[in-house]
Amino acid sequence: MRLYATRRQEPWFWGSCLVVPIALALSLALCGLLLAVQGKPALLGLAYLAEGAFGSTHALQDTVLKAVPIYLCALGVAVAFRMQVWNIGAEGQFALGAVGATFAVMHFSQSPSWVLLPMMFLCAGAAGGLYALIPALLKTRLRVNEIITTLMLNYIGINFLHWLVYGPWKDPTSFGFPMTPQFPAAAFFPRLPGTRLHLGVVVCVLAGLAVWLWLSKTRLGYEIKASGLGPAASRYARMPYGFLVCLVMVVCGALAGLAGLNETAVSAGRLQPSVMAGYGYTAIVVAWLARLNPLAIGLAALLLAGLRVGVEALQLSLQVPAAFGGIMEGLILLTVLAGQFVTNFRFRIDRGPK
Numbered sequence: 001m002r003l004y005a006t007r008r009q010e011p012w013f014w015g016s017c018l019v020v021p022i023a024l025a026l027s028l029a030l031c032g033l034l035l036a037v038q039g040k041p042a043l044l045g046l047a048y049l050a051e052g053a054f055g056s057t058h059a060l061q062d063t064v065l066k067a068v069p070i071y072l073c074a075l076g077v078a079v080a081f082r083m084q085v086w087n088i089g090a091e092g093q094f095a096l097g098a099v100g101a102t103f104a105v106m107h108f109s110q111s112p113s114w115v116l117l118p119m120m121f122l123c124a125g126a127a128g129g130l131y132a133l134i135p136a137l138l139k140t141r142l143r144v145n146e147i148i149t150t151l152m153l154n155y156i157g158i159n160f161l162h163w164l165v166y167g168p169w170k171d172p173t174s175f176g177f178p179m180t181p182q183f184p185a186a187a188f189f190p191r192l193p194g195t196r197l198h199l200g201v202v203v204c205v206l207a208g209l210a211v212w213l214w215l216s217k218t219r220l221g222y223e224i225k226a227s228g229l230g231p232a233a234s235r236y237a238r239m240p241y242g243f244l245v246c247l248v249m250v251v252c253g254a255l256a257g258l259a260g261l262n263e264t265a266v267s268a269g270r271l272q273p274s275v276m277a278g279y280g281y282t283a284i285v286v287a288w289l290a291r292l293n294p295l296a297i298g299l300a301a302l303l304l305a306g307l308r309v310g311v312e313a314l315q316l317s318l319q320v321p322a323a324f325g326g327i328m329e330g331l332i333l334l335t336v337l338a339g340q341f342v343t344n345f346r347f348r349i350d351r352g353p354k
Contacts, residue, residue: 001350008343022339023339045317045320054310061196070301071298079211083224088147093252095154096257100260103127109184112186117187117199127257133249286300289303
């Protein structure tokens with residue numbers, strides 16, 4: 001008896017509708033099982049998780065604030081993935097964006113906020129975008145695999161940030177801690193009235209709408225999706241495949257750079273190693289969970305951000321290790337990928353001759 005899998009001409013419609021809720025339910029069940037193995041009450045743990053993420057106005061605002069950098073990174077990753085360009089380097093581009101924003105603060109620190117904030121946006125987006133251009137050029141000019149180059153550039157970007165805060169940019173009054181001086185008040189994002197939310201939320205909404213309109217309503221967006229079929233098909237249709245690869249990588253890097261700006265200017269108020277919280281890697285899970293849809297990425301980013309906030313509550317309540325959040329993200333990604341495999345393939349059992 002043999003099991004055969006053949007690709008469907010069109011994905012299984014009902015399977016596509018069910019794959020995300022079933023994947024989430026399965027991953028939560030596995031997380032409950034892991035809690036039980038550690039001797040923790042599984043149902044109570046999941047209740048703490050949900051309450052910590054969405055159970056109050058304060059928790060909801062925490063979740064939205066944490067979703068901002070995840071959303072920006074995931075939006076850029078989705079743009080690249082739509083063209084079948086596998087950019088795994090959002091984490092390094094995030095680091096360069098944080099460095100670029102800090103560079104603007106250090107050179108325009110005496111400027112008013114209406115000058116300083118645009119300079120921070122410009123430097124962060126440019127630093128992230130130019131950093132992402134390196135693997136794009138290596139792919140188009142030398143045919144180097146972008147998965148390897150973007151992954152390796154993550155380490156270079158993060159270590160470059162560490163070198164700056166341990167070396168030339170280190171605050172001499174920080175008692176030896178690796179960090180730059182505190183940013184001036186003009187470098188902080190303005191708050192939305194009556195909330196702890198800030199300008200970064202508005203940036204997310206505008207970026208999401210812009211990317212959605214670009215990909216769905218313009219010729220360039222159509223060419224990006226069509227080029228995802230492969231370089232040969234793209235060149236046959238006379239599309240500039242190399243230019244499109246560089247363009248999507250620069251857009252992806254610029255969005256990740258803006259996420260780095262958000263985390264540096266709002267959450268930390270200075271450049272320090274703790275700004276690297278793994279948002280670039282979480283963005284890959286979010287992009288797949290939302291099936292690369294710019295609008296659905298908002299919901300997926302809120303969900304993953306909620307898990308991060310909820311795990312913090314779980315740590316306080318049940319003394320669960322911090323790594324539990326990473327395990328949950330991994331389980332969600334694995335179950336979603338398994339579900340997509342089921343929707344894209346048809347299975348048949350051959351029982352052999354009777």
